Amino acid sequence: MAALQSARSHRHPAPQPAEEDSAVPAGVAVTLDGITHRFGASTAVDNVTLEIKAGELVALLGPSGCGKTTLLRILAGFQAQTLGRVVIGDRVVDSLPPAGRGVGIVFQNYALFPHMTVAQNVAYGLEARGAARDAVRARVEAMLGLVKLDAMRDRFPKQLSGGQQQRVALARALAIQPSILLLDEPFAALDKNLRLDMQIEIKQLQRRFGITTIMVTHDQEEALSMADRIAVLSRGKLEQFGTPEDVYDRPETLFVNGFVGSANQLRGRVVRTSGGVAEVALEAGTVLSAVTPDAVLTAGDPAILCVRPENLRLATEAAPQQIAGTVELALPLGPVVVYEVRTADGGQVKVTEPRVAGAALRAPGTAVRLQPISPQTCRAFAVPAGA
Amino acid sequence: MTAITAPGLAGPATAARPRIGREWTLALPLAAFFAVFFVTPLLLLVAVSLYADAEMTRFGLDQYIRFFGDAFNLAVLGSTLLLGVKVTALTLLFGYPLAWLYTRSGPRMQSALILVIILPLLTSVVVRTFAWIVILGRDGIVNNLLLSLGLAETPLRLLYTEGGLVAALVQVQMPLMVLPLITTLSRLDPNLLDASAALGAGPWRGFLKVTLPLSLPGIVAGCLLTYAAAVTAFITQSLVGGGQMLFMPQYIYQQTITLHNWPFAAAISIVFMVSVLGVVMLFNLLGRASKGYVHA
Numbered sequence: 175m176a177a178l179q180s181a182r183s184h185r186h187p188a189p190q191p192a193e194e195d196s197a198v199p200a201g202v203a204v205t206l207d208g209i210t211h212r213f214g215a216s217t218a219v220d221n222v223t224l225e226i227k228a229g230e231l232v233a234l235l236g237p238s239g240c241g242k243t244t245l246l247r248i249l250a251g252f253q254a255q256t257l258g259r260v261v262i263g264d265r266v267v268d269s270l271p272p273a274g275r276g277v278g279i280v281f282q283n284y285a286l287f288p289h290m291t292v293a294q295n296v297a298y299g300l301e302a303r304g305a306a307r308d309a310v311r312a313r314v315e316a317m318l319g320l321v322k323l324d325a326m327r328d329r330f331p332k333q334l335s336g337g338q339q340q341r342v343a344l345a346r347a348l349a350i351q352p353s354i355l356l357l358d359e360p361f362a363a364l365d366k367n368l369r370l371d372m373q374i375e376i377k378q379l380q381r382r383f384g385i386t387t388i389m390v391t392h393d394q395e396e397a398l399s400m401a402d403r404i405a406v407l408s409r410g411k412l413e414q415f416g417t418p419e420d421v422y423d424r425p426e427t428l429f430v431n432g433f434v435g436s437a438n439q440l441r442g443r444v445v446r447t448s449g450g451v452a453e454v455a456l457e458a459g460t461v462l463s464a465v466t467p468d469a470v471l472t473a474g475d476p477a478i479l480c481v482r483p484e485n486l487r488l489a490t491e492a493a494p495q496q497i498a499g500t501v502e503l504a505l506p507l508g509p510v511v512v513y514e515v516r517t518a519d520g521g522q523v524k525v526t527e528p529r530v531a532g533a534a535l536r537a538p539g540t541a542v543r544l545q546p547i548s549p550q551t552c553r554a555f556a557v558p559a560g561a
Numbered sequence: 562m563t564a565i566t567a568p569g570l571a572g573p574a575t576a577a578r579p580r581i582g583r584e585w586t587l588a589l590p591l592a593a594f595f596a597v598f599f600v601t602p603l604l605l606l607v608a609v610s611l612y613a614d615a616e617m618t619r620f621g622l623d624q625y626i627r628f629f630g631d632a633f634n635l636a637v638l639g640s641t642l643l644l645g646v647k648v649t650a651l652t653l654l655f656g657y658p659l660a661w662l663y664t665r666s667g668p669r670m671q672s673a674l675i676l677v678i679i680l681p682l683l684t685s686v687v688v689r690t691f692a693w694i695v696i697l698g699r700d701g702i703v704n705n706l707l708l709s710l711g712l713a714e715t716p717l718r719l720l721y722t723e724g725g726l727v728a729a730l731v732q733v734q735m736p737l738m739v740l741p742l743i744t745t746l747s748r749l750d751p752n753l754l755d756a757s758a759a760l761g762a763g764p765w766r767g768f769l770k771v772t773l774p775l776s777l778p779g780i781v782a783g784c785l786l787t788y789a790a791a792v793t794a795f796i797t798q799s800l801v802g803g804g805q806m807l808f809m810p811q812y813i814y815q816q817t818i819t820l821h822n823w824p825f826a827a828a829i830s831i832v833f834m835v836s837v838l839g840v841v842m843l844f845n846l847l848g849r850a851s852k853g854y855v856h857a
Contacts, residue, residue, distance in 0.1 A: 252755050273761040285752035289774050298770070299760030350760060 201229040201386030202263035202353045204249070209258035211244055211410075218244045219255070220410040226403075229384035231377070233391055233401035237433065241410040242390045246356055249388065251275050263353060273302075278347030282359040284339045286331040292342050293318065293327040299350040317345040320379070337368045344376065348385075355380070357389040361396060373400055394434045398422060406430045426467045428478060428555040437480040438523045440497075444475045444554070452554045454479045458517035460497045464552035477554045483512065483524040485551035488536070489543040496543040499523065504535040511535060515542060610827035617824060624828035634829070641809040642836060644723070645792035648730040652738040652787045653780065655731065660742035660779075661772075664749075678743075682736050690800045693729040694720060697801070721803035729801045734790050738783035745779025746772070781848035785841060792837055809833045 204226040211219040219241040226232050234242040247253040249260060251272035260267050267275045286295050293314050300310045318324045321341035331339055340360065347355060360376065361369045377400055380387045391397050397404045398418045406413040406421060406429070414426045425431035432439065442456035452466045454477050464479050471477055489496055499515040502522070510526045513536060517523055525544055536542065546552050613621030628634045663674045681689060696702050697719040707713040719725045749772065757767035795810040802808065809829065816826035 250755075250759060252758075272755070272759040273763075277759060279756065279759045281752045281756060283750065283752060285750055285756040287753060287756075287771060298757070298762070302757075302760055302762035302766055346756075346760065 201384050203228045203261075204263075204354055204386055204388070205259075205261040206245070206249070207259040207261060209245065209248060209255050209260070211241070211248060211253070212256045217410050219248070221258075222405075222407070222410075222412045223258075224405055224412070224415060226386060226388065228386055230402045231380050231387045231389065231400060233389045233397035233404045234407060235391055235394060235397040235401075235404050235434070236407035236413075237392060239409075240407040242392075242407050243358060245407070246358055246388065246390045249354075250277050250279050250356055276351075276353040277356055278350060278352030278354070279356040280340070280343045280347050280358065280360055282362055284331075284343040284363075286339055286342055286346070288331055291328050291330055292323060292334070295331070295342055296345045296349050299346065303350065313349055317349045320348070321345045336364050337372055340364065340372060341375075344379070348379075348383075353386065355385050355387040357387065359390055359392070361391075361393070369396075376400075398434070404434075406434065408433070423551075424465075424467070425480075425553060428480065428558060431480040431553060431555070435482055436524070437482050438486070440479045440481070440521065440523070441557075442477055442479055444471050444473050444477050446473050447471055451549060452477065454554050456497065457519045458497050458499075458521055458523075459519065460495065462495050462497075462546060462552055463549035464554035465550060466554045468555060470556055471554060476557045478557055479552055479554045481546055481552045483526040484510075485547045486523070486525040486544045487547060488513070488525060488527055489545040492543065493545065496545045497523065498541070498543055501536045501538050501540045501542055503538060506535060513542075515544060606827045606830060609823055610831050612824035615822045615824060624825050625832070627825065628829055628832055637807050637809060637812050638829075638832065638836060640806070641792050641833070642840065644727070644730075644798075644808060645788045645837075645840070647727050648734065648791035649738075649784050649788045651727060651731045652734055652791075653784060656735055656738035656742060656783065657780075659735075660739050660746055663739075663743050664746040678736055678739050681733060686733060686794075686796050687800075689733050690729065690797045693725070693732070693797075693801055697725045697729075720801065721805045723802070723806060726798065726802045726806065729797055730791050730794055733794065733797055734787045737786040737790055741782040741786070742776065742779045745776045745782075749775055778848060781844055785844045785848070788844070789837060789841060 204224075206222055206224040206226075209219055209222045210217065222241075222245060224232070234245060236242050244253065248255045251267070251270060251274075254268070262275055262277075272279075287298065290298070296314045296317050297310050300313055305313070314327075315324070318327055321344055323338060323341055323345065326334060326338060326342075331342065334342065340363075357376070361372060364372060373396065379385075389397075389400065398421075401418060403415060403417055404421045405415045408429045414421055414430045416424075416426075421430060421434050425434065428439075431437045440456050440458060440462075442454040442458075442462075445453040445455050445461060447453075447466060450466055451463055452471050453461050453463050455461050456479060462479060462481075464481075497515075497517055499517040501513050502516045503514040505512040505514075506529060509529060511529045513525050513527065515523045515525060523544060609617070610624055611620050611622070613619050613623040659674070659678070663671060663678070666674060694701075698704070699716045699718075699720070701719070703719060704713070704716040707717065753771050753775075754767050757771050758764075762770065792808075793810055795814065798806075798808045799811050799814075802811075813826050813830050813833070816822045816829065
């Protein structure tokens with residue numbers, strides 16, 4: 175961000191936060207209450223309930239086809255849900271068209287009007303709402319100042335870079351003083367370096383105005399870095415709704431554990447359970463303790479034990495709760511080394527280890543013992559049907 | 562090419578030159594065809610129009626002077642150009658919603674619509690025109706319907722009227738308008754209208770401010786094709802218009818075939834061609850302006 179600001183500061187003196195802050199109202203709470211949406215026979219969104227607090231930035235995270243974009247379109251009013259209610263602030267908005275819901279939306283491809291200049295794009299919503307000429311001009315100036323595009327006001331969208339186009343889309347969406355801001359895969363079209371700049375910029379704008387923001391993304395890093403809370407969706411169902419720490423460290427379902435971050439999935443059978451902790455006899459030949467979030471496992475059940483590569487370490491001394499194996503491959507990734515370890519039952523386990531400068535990598539064929547950092551970092555789930 | 566004959570000159574500039582240098586020869590057969598069958602007859606036409614008398618004995622601008630000196634001739638030219646404007650305007654008015662409906666429909670509806678749109682192109686103009694005679698005649702479908710509904714006392718005269726002719730031409734030329742419009746409207750990003758709606762614009766504002774300006778290139782292309790086809794539609798003009806109305810194509814035909822006044826026929830052909838070209842160029846200017854507007 176420092177680089178971003180210094181690169182632009184010659185054109186943009188200090189923005190005036192006081193004036194701008196009063197121009198955009200603080201965010202409102204949003205509730206999705208039992209939303210279900212069906213396209214013909216297929217269910218795109220299945221009974222999703224989310225309570226989003228005022229001023230929160232929530233990411234809807236999931237693979238393509240999980241229903242996150244449908245949910246966003248329902249929220250914006252482009253699509254009417256089959257079942258359920260949408261509440262924005264204290265109003266049920268189900269019968270309102272998009273314009274009546276007070277939402278600002280930034281599309282994945284930005285959807286800027288190609289035949290209008292930057293200033294005309296930003297003014298569009300204000301003019302449509304019948305704002306006075308002077309008010310429109312003042313507001314457009316304020317918004318262009320906010321996104322640091324004053325100098326580009328008479329350019330056409332095609333003459334702008336991807337990042338600039340996104341800032342125009344953002345200014346256009348914020349100009350109408352929406353009470354919630356919707357972002358549809360906002361960074362997908364940007365290259366990697368620019369993406370980080372824009373993520374920081376949007377996060378800062380969102381913080382400053384306290385505008386409730388709902389962002390659709392398939393990129394878990396984006397969700398983890400930007401969102402206050404993440405709603406993980408899979409096949410139309412809400413898998414987990416929690417803070418990035420919750421979702422990453424305490425995943426509640428096998429899907430979340432596998433989709434957010436990476437996880438070793440080890441098959442085994444439950445030996446006994448007590449107080450939300452199960453002991454699982456792994457096919458790899460070890461008994462490991464693990465937290466059971468879904469609490470449906472009882473002794474004798476088949477289970478999948480998930481443990482993240484960074485939550486395993488390569489032990490030097492023999493101890494209980496260790497998995498024996500041999501190193502197959504070492505991948506030095508700069509700060510860490512990833513080892514692919516083959517276990518006794520033929521399965522593969524990944525483990526990451528901080529790289530020590532000058533230390534030799536473990537050679538393929540070396541016998542190693544893998545040990546979880548703690549039982550809390552292992553999670554056991556029931557085996558899903560058909561898996 | 563150059564690399565083989567003069568290896569010392571190899572470089573980006575010389576490497577590129579032979580490519581441009583030889584490829585134009587591929588256009589020669591077509592160019593020759595056009596020269597023989599289009600440019601030559603056109604020059605002949607100009608030459609014939611410069612004969613002063615019908616017997617083609619001496620040269621002079623008499624034919625042109627005669628054309629522009631007679632209000633009747635100017636009226637024929639004017640009504641022909643105006644007929645084109647009427648047909649084009651109505652085709653656009655009916656064709657735009659049809660094209661819009663097409664782009665908003667599901668795939669199955671689209672196949673049905675495209676069949677309906679293309680169908681006129683698959684039948685001969687003569688057949689289509691005779692169909693209109695059946696529809697518009699004294700004992701035709703329209704009159705029978707009006708009479709049976711009690712909306713008219715006696716059969717209306719629909720055939721051999723300008724209204725009937727315009728209606729027939731609008732139907733006959735419809736594909737020429739709808740197809741370019743579909744192409745332009747299909748390329749419009751549907752998110753643009755969603756964005757417009759989310760920003761608070763109603764459907765009409767969205768149409769006038771977003772859809773219409775962005776579909777201007779298609780409108781211009783469609784109007785251009787429709788206009789050129791409507792003013793020169795000899796068969797439909799003659800059969801549906803009948804002998805009551807005279808338009809330029811029919812006028813030229815009379816002068817050539819019936820009166821054997823080739824120099825005058827040639828002169829009015831040239832006048833007609835230049836007039837239509839003028840209108841077409843006007844459309845083109847509009848089109849270029851709208852393209853600059855859209856893609857600037």
